[in-house]
Amino acid sequence: MTTSDNPFTTALALIAGMDPVLLGIVALSLQVSLTAVLIASLLALPLGAALALWRFPGRGVIIVTLNALMGLPPVVAGLTVYLLLSRAGPLGQFGLLFTPTAMVIAQVILILPIIAALTRQQIEELHGEYHDQLRSLGVSRPRMMPTLLWDARFSLLTVVLAGFGRASAEVGAVMIVGGNIDGVTRVMTTAIVLETSKGNLPLALGLGLVLLGLVLLVNAVAHLVGETARRRLG
Amino acid sequence: MSQRPSATLALALAALSGAGLSQADDDYIVLASTTSTEASGLFDAIIPRFTEKTGISVRVVAVGTGQAFEIARRGDADSLLVHDTDGEETFVAEGYAAERADVMVNDFVIIGPDGDPAGIADAESVAEAMRRIAEVEAPFASRGDDSGTHRAEQRLWEAAGVEPGGAWYRELGSGMGPTLNTAAGMDAYVISDRATWVAFANPQNLTLLFAGDEALFNQYGSLLIDSARHPHLRHDLAQQWHRWLLSAEGQRAIAEFEMKGQPLFFPNALAD
Numbered sequence: 289m290t291t292s293d294n295p296f297t298t299a300l301a302l303i304a305g306m307d308p309v310l311l312g313i314v315a316l317s318l319q320v321s322l323t324a325v326l327i328a329s330l331l332a333l334p335l336g337a338a339l340a341l342w343r344f345p346g347r348g349v350i351i352v353t354l355n356a357l358m359g360l361p362p363v364v365a366g367l368t369v370y371l372l373l374s375r376a377g378p379l380g381q382f383g384l385l386f387t388p389t390a391m392v393i394a395q396v397i398l399i400l401p402i403i404a405a406l407t408r409q410q411i412e413e414l415h416g417e418y419h420d421q422l423r424s425l426g427v428s429r430p431r432m433m434p435t436l437l438w439d440a441r442f443s444l445l446t447v448v449l450a451g452f453g454r455a456s457a458e459v460g461a462v463m464i465v466g467g468n469i470d471g472v473t474r475v476m477t478t479a480i481v482l483e484t485s486k487g488n489l490p491l492a493l494g495l496g497l498v499l500l501g502l503v504l505l506v507n508a509v510a511h512l513v514g515e516t517a518r519r520r521l522g
Numbered sequence: 523m524s525q526r527p528s529a530t531l532a533l534a535l536a537a538l539s540g541a542g543l544s545q546a547d548d549d550y551i552v553l554a555s556t557t558s559t560e561a562s563g564l565f566d567a568i569i570p571r572f573t574e575k576t577g578i579s580v581r582v583v584a585v586g587t588g589q590a591f592e593i594a595r596r597g598d599a600d601s602l603l604v605h606d607t608d609g610e611e612t613f614v615a616e617g618y619a620a621e622r623a624d625v626m627v628n629d630f631v632i633i634g635p636d637g638d639p640a641g642i643a644d645a646e647s648v649a650e651a652m653r654r655i656a657e658v659e660a661p662f663a664s665r666g667d668d669s670g671t672h673r674a675e676q677r678l679w680e681a682a683g684v685e686p687g688g689a690w691y692r693e694l695g696s697g698m699g700p701t702l703n704t705a706a707g708m709d710a711y712v713i714s715d716r717a718t719w720v721a722f723a724n725p726q727n728l729t730l731l732f733a734g735d736e737a738l739f740n741q742y743g744s745l746l747i748d749s750a751r752h753p754h755l756r757h758d759l760a761q762q763w764h765r766w767l768l769s770a771e772g773q774r775a776i777a778e779f780e781m782k783g784q785p786l787f788f789p790n791a792l793a794d
Contacts, residue, residue, distance in 0.1 A: 375597030375752060383754065385598050386552055386583060467552075467583035470566075485699025486561050487724030 298494030303501075309471075310495075314502060317475040320388050320462070321455040324395035329448050332400045336407025337433045340415055351408065357401035362394075366461030369394040373465065386467040391475070394461040399451035406447040410440045445514050449507055456503055476502070550579040551760045554599035556670055557697040559742070560584035562717035562786055567779040572766050578759050586669030586697065594618060594745070597752035600760035602745040603767070605670035605715075610743045619745040625767050626742050626776050626787040628716050630674055632732040633702070633725075634660075635709040642711075648735040652682035659690040661710035665701050666693030674740065675713045681737060702728070715740055717786040742787070744768070767791070 302310055339351060371377050373385040373393070384390045414436050415422075422432055437444065459477035466473030468482060476499040483492035559565055560582060569580045583593065587604040594602050595618055603625065604610060614622045632642060632651055640660040645651035655662055664686070665672035679686050692710065694701050698718040705712040706726040714722075719730065746764040749757035766772045773789035780786070 375754060377596075380597070381754075386581065467581070469552075469581040469583060472581050482561075484703065485557065485697055487699060487703060487722040489724055 293490050295490045295493035295497060298490050299497035299501075302494055302498055310498070312471065313474055313476055313479050314498070316388060316473075317456060317477075317499070318502070318506075320391045320475060321395060321452060324392045324399060324455045325448060325452045327392065328396045328400040328403055328451055331396075332403035332451075333407050333437060333444065334433065335400075336404040336409075337411045337437050339404070339408045340411035341429045341432060341436075351405070354401045354405040354408070358405055360398060360401065361460065362398055362458040363460035363464065365397045366394050366464035369397065369461065369465045385465065386469060386473060388466070388473060390465040391462045391473060394465045395455040395458070398458060398461060399454050402454060403447055403451045406450065407437075407440075407444060410443050410447065411436050414440050442514055442518060445510055449510055452506060453503060456499070456506075549577055549759065550581055551600040551756050551763055552581045552583060552598065553601045553603060553763070554583050554585060554590040554593045555603040556587055556590065556605060556742075557584050557699065558605070558671070558715040558718045559603060561697075561699050562721045563781060564717065564776070564779050564787060568772070568775040571775050572763065572772070575771075576762055576766070578762060580763060586665075586667045587673070588668030594747050597747075597755065600747055600756045601763055602747065603742060604745070605740055605742045606673050607741050607743060609670075609673065610745060613745060618748060618751065620748040621746040621764065622743050623764070623768050623791060624741060625744045625791050626773075626789045628740050628742075628787050629733060630671065630713050630738040630740050631716050631719055631730050632711060633705065633714055633719060633728050634711040634731045635727050636729040637727075638731055640711065643731045645732060648678060648732065648737050649682040651732045652678055653684055655711050656682075656684040656686060659688065661690050661692065661708055662686065663701055663705035663708070663710040663712040664691060664693045665698065666695045667697065669697070670740075671698060671713065671715055678713070678737065717781070720784060720786055721781050741790075 339347065339354075369390060370385065372379050373382070373390050374380055375383075375385070384393075415432070418436070418439075422435075427435070457477065459481055462468075462473070462475055463478050463481065466475070466478065468474050468478040474482075476495060480492050480495045480499070483489075483495060555565070561584070565580075565582050569582070573579050583590075583599065585593065587606045587609065590599070590602055590604050591609060591613055593599045594613075602610075602613075602619070610619075610622050613619050632648070634640070634642065634655075640651075640654045640658045642651035642654050645654060664675060692708075694704055696704065698714055699722065701712060702714060702718070702722050703724055704710075706724055706728050709727055711731075712728075716733070744764050744767050746760055747755055747757075749755045767776075768791040770792065773791055776787050776789040777785065
């Protein structure tokens, strides 16, 4: 990778150079974080909606726990997944430690509480508004779930993007479970840590700018899709 | 009953790894090694040669020596390349490693602010240099992470008859690179392996002040993990790596590696 003393020119040179090593790192970062967001969303959106609609004993405890887990330190999530996936751990037989799959699992654990907790809040507010209407139409709770999730889709898009932001920005978990292996599990954040430890600060910051640009791009695409859909569907 | 959840889990995990996330090539080993070997660029120079010859790729997980031992103990690495001979011998004695061999040496150096407030540059020995730092209580950045370098530093304090402590002695709990970054920020003395220091690009006011004492000798060893305890290990492939490192070819590759025109590691497997 190229270096210069200015992080901005370094970032531009990195992008312009289309360095295959950098492209591989960028592709893996996106692959891992987007997969994690997809899996976490599939689990957390229904979970959050269910928590908003049903009343049952222990519900408060779950909500408080989810809210608290939004602040789960990545390094703790990483260590937990490490101990689970290590050969000496309960899931060691699958040989997943130091693979991108392990990184996806760690990121799912990190962002699932965020998406679930924020979804719960969004759906609960929406449910408050529509409650009487839906009731009078005789809509059952399981039927309300998809309706409300669909109705809240634009705010939920922001919720999912918050999850993506957390996934793509974290380094503590993927460092431990991925091992920052060159060409296998090295992502943008772990590459930044490595270059920092070599004292290549402009290159590290340049990589940081590339990562920021990438996250910006994903958010812009999501925003455009959201806006287009909003205009189409009224 | 107990089979079912694990079968479901296996399916889910298989689906996950099937999603194009795992690498296809099966001929690889996981090598747990130290940050000094990775950060100096040694592996970038020698591993391609090994891979070209054998078709085996080497996945390096670079951590402190203490953590590298722990990774290997849990069966998560096929081979180790670390620098703590005492710890390595214990590791063999405990039955975790089948073999241990000397691979190469470099040396530790004492880095400090170029004003040298403790005046260590003309010290007779490293013990003397360490005592001078402690006497004037000049800021000293310690790795504090149970790495090979940290263990060496503790042995050096002991040999100097100093029990470091107090506000001047700062345990950072970080790798070599981050410790150098921090030391540069607070103009502290710091012990580094020479390779990481030479490759380090952010020295600011820091400069090499003391080197050359025999006590600063830094031996690296290769350990082949015993597969009796962990049958899943890629023992045969790891054995090829271990043998190659010690072979004339591997030793030459190490000798030929240079950073900024200066060789950083000196092979010594063939010496005995």
